Each structure stands twice: as C-alpha cells, then as structure tokens.
Amino acid sequence: xxxxxxxxxxxxxxxxxxxxxxxxxxxxxxxxxxxxxxxxxxxxxxxxxxxxxxxxxxxxxxxxxxxxxxxxxxxxxxxxxxxxxxxxxxxxxxxxxxxxxxxxxxxxxxxxxxxxxxxxxxxxxxxxxxxxxxxxxxxxxxxxxxxxxxxxxxxxxxxxxxxxxxxxxxxxxxxxxxxxxxxxxxxxxxxxxxxxxxxxxxxxxxxxxxxxxxxxxxxxxxxxxxxxxxxxxxxxxxxxxxxxxxxxxxxxxxxxxxxxxxxxxxxxxxxxxxxxxxxxxxxxxxxxxxxxxxxxxxxxxxxxxxxxxxxxxxxxxxxxxxxxxxxxxxxxxxxxxxxxxxxxxxxxxxxxxxxxxxxxxxxx
Numbered sequence: 430x431x432x433x434x435x436x437x438x439x440x441x442x443x444x445x446x447x448x449x450x451x452x453x454x455x456x457x458x459x460x461x462x463x464x465x466x467x468x469x470x471x472x473x474x475x476x477x478x479x480x481x482x483x484x485x486x487x488x489x490x491x492x493x494x495x496x497x498x499x500x501x502x503x504x505x506x507x508x509x510x511x512x513x514x515x516x517x518x519x520x521x522x523x524x525x526x527x528x529x530x531x532x533x534x535x536x537x538x539x540x541x542x543x544x545x546x547x548x549x550x551x552x553x554x555x556x557x558x559x560x561x562x563x564x565x566x567x568x569x570x571x572x573x574x575x576x577x578x579x580x581x582x583x584x585x586x587x588x589x590x591x592x593x594x595x596x597x598x599x600x601x602x603x604x605x606x607x608x609x610x611x612x613x614x615x616x617x618x619x620x621x622x623x624x625x626x627x628x629x630x631x632x633x634x635x636x637x638x639x640x641x642x643x644x645x646x647x648x649x650x651x652x653x654x655x656x657x658x659x660x661x662x663x664x665x666x667x668x669x670x671x672x673x674x675x676x677x678x679x680x681x682x683x684x685x686x687x688x689x690x691x692x693x694x695x696x697x698x699x700x701x702x703x704x705x706x707x708x709x710x711x712x713x714x715x716x717x718x719x720x721x722x723x724x725x726x727x728x729x730x731x732x733x734x735x736x737x738x739x740x741x742x743x744x745x746x747x748x749x750x751x752x753x754x755x756x757x758x759x760x761x762x763x764x765x766x767x768x769x770x771x772x773x774x775x776x777x778x779x780x781x782x783x784x785x786x787x788x789x790x791x792x793x
Contacts, residue, residue, distance in 0.1 A: 461778030
C-alpha cells in the first residue's frame with residue numbers, strides 16, 4: 430500500500446473514530462541545520478509532518494533514549510543539546526555543552542548521554558533525568574563520530590588520528606588508540622567484538638579489537654573513505670570512498686578489500702538492510718540513492734532524488750529509505766520493495782540527517 434492510499438485509509442478510519450494502519454508507531458525525525466533550526470517530525474506510515482519544534486542554531490544529529498521518551502538534537506552553533514518529548518513533540522529542555530557539539534550516544538541502561546564537542550576536544554556527559562551536564566571528559570583534537578559497544582564509548586578524534594576509549598561505568602578515558610589520519614565514521618560489529626573506523630585521510634579501514642583495545646588489522650580501501658558499516662553477519666564491511674565514487678567491500682576474515690563497486694561521484698552515508706541483502710548509499714553529485722545487491726556486488730538500482738543527497742536511513746521495519754537532500758531542502762522517501770520514490774518531504778531548511786525510530790512504547 431503506497432503512502433497516498435494509507436493517507437486516504439486513515440482519513441476514512443478517522444471519520445469512524447480510529448486510524449490504525451500499523452501495529453507499530455514509527456517516526457522519522459528530520460534534523461534541519463539551517464539556522465534557526467527545527468526538527469521535522471514525520472509519521473512514517475502516512476508521510477504527514479506532525480510537528481516542527483525549534484531547536485538551536487545549526488542542528489546536526491539526533492539520537493533517541495532507550496525508553497523512547499526523549500529525542501536529543503545537537504546544535505553546533507548554539508553549543509547546546511535540545512531535548513524533545515517524543516509524545517508531545519515539544520522542547521522540554523536545552524542543555525549547554527561545549528563548542529561545536531555534533532555526535533551523541535546514549536548509555537544503554539543508565540540516564541547518561543554522551544556528546545562530543547569538536548572545537549573543545551571534550552565529551553560532555555548529560556544526566557538525562559535532570560538534563561544537566563555532570564562531567565566533561567577531555568579527549569583529543571576534534572572528536573566527532575562515536576559508538577558505544579559493551580562497557581566502552583569509542584570516540585574518533587579527527588584532528589589527532591586516534592580513537593579515545595571511555596569506560597562508561599567510570600566516565601574516564603582508559604585508552605587512546607592510534608588509527609589512520611582524519612578518522613570519520615565509527616561503527617561496531619553486531620557481536621561487539623570489533624569497532625570499524627573509516628580513516629578519511631589515509632584511505633584505510635581500521636578494525637579495533639574491543640577485548641584488547643588495539644588495532645587488530647588495517648585494510649586499504651579507496652580515496653577518502655567517509656562511512657563504514659558492517660553486514661549483519663559481520664562477514665563484510667561496506668565503505669564509501671567519497672572522492673573516488675566507489676564502495677569498497679572488505680572481507681573481515683581475509684582482512685582485505687575484496688571488491689570495489691562504482692556508484693557515482695561523491696557517495697556519503699551508507700546503510701545495510703537487516704537481512705544483509707542490500708546496501709544503500711547517498712551519492713551527492715549524482716543526485717541519486719544507489720541500491721547495491723550484496724550477493725552480486727552490483728548496482729541494482731540508481732534512484733533519482735533531489736539535489737545533493739547526503740544521508741540514508743531505513744525505517745525500523747526496513748520498508749522505507751529516507752534520503753536527505755540538503756541543498757534542495759527535501760527528504761526523498763524510497764519504497765525498498767519497488768526501489769522508487771513514493772514521497773518527498775519538504776522542509777526548505779537544509780535537512781541534514783534523519784533518525785528513524787519505533788516509539789510504540791510511548792505512543793501506541
């Protein structure tokens with residue numbers, strides 16, 4: 430059922446007093462970074478914009494709390510984090526952190542949010558019950574991407590060519606690991622045994638052993654790798670080589686680049702379907718999203734979006750792919766079954782990234 434049909438069905442059912450198309454409640458939170466910024470909240474089933482609460486200046490990332498009650502948005506030029514109530518879609522708190530906050534990670538079981546401050550060289554720890562900064566952790570130069578796996582937070586220091594490891598029980602740096610130059614995207618393997626780091630300045634992928642907290646191996650990939658994502662079975666890592674216009678497929682057993690897939694000029698973010706059969710990437714200068722068949726390692730579809738796509742995000746059920754087009758002020762919504770654009774969300778606010786979340790626990 431396409432989104433237009435769903436909207437019509439919802440209208441008919443609403444007249445009768447109820448609209449229940451899906452058992453789950455999915456939301457797409459669009460982070461717009463044109464100042465003054467707003468968070469666009471979209472109903473994943475219908476495509477309707479439900480709310481647009483104001484955040485800070487130059488919003489760049491969003492995460493949701495484990496209990497799904499709060500959405501956190503980092504605001505670079507304001508030096509703040511906005512806290513959005515996921516039920517009312519209103520701002521419930523604004524927390525001042527360091528300079529140029531960007532990436533965030535929520536503790537899996539405690540009321541703690543970690544926020545990196547790129548221009549301060551620090552990580553702020555926010556108590557997500559009081560919405561106050563309880564600790565500031567010094568790391569290395571220009572911390573950006575981060576990921577939690579096990580009991581540790583891994584923070585990539587873009588200006589230092591290293592990864593800081595923070596024990597999330599003590600909130601102290603326990604190790605600094607040298608990787609390649611200008612590390613960008615960081616992702617953990619599904620089993621938590623590896624953390625993969627795309628080294629933009631070195632053209633390499635580092636694999637960190639989370640038990641020993643050392644680099645287990647390094648694979649040579651393409652020019653200026655930006656994003657790296659492992660397959661669900663952890664057999665492969667897919668890496669976008671932004672300047673080269675390719676995606677590298679790295680075999681985690683042989684620790685070598687096994688294939689190179691040409692996707693078009695300037696690929697950025699990449700994600701893989703839950704079944705591991707398809708990888709999706711946003712190719713900025715092709716004005717398209719590309720779907721890759723991971724079995725044949727060939728492009729199975731190039732889907733025209735609007736200008737300059739940057740981010741790709743799958744809905745929780747994997748049925749919709751959200752692609753941000755910052756210069757166009759739009760987000761393209763692609764049906765992953767047909768690989769066609771079924772909707773375009775217009776914000777006109779330089780939409781940067783999308784956070785897709787299942788909030789059924791708080792909004793049935």
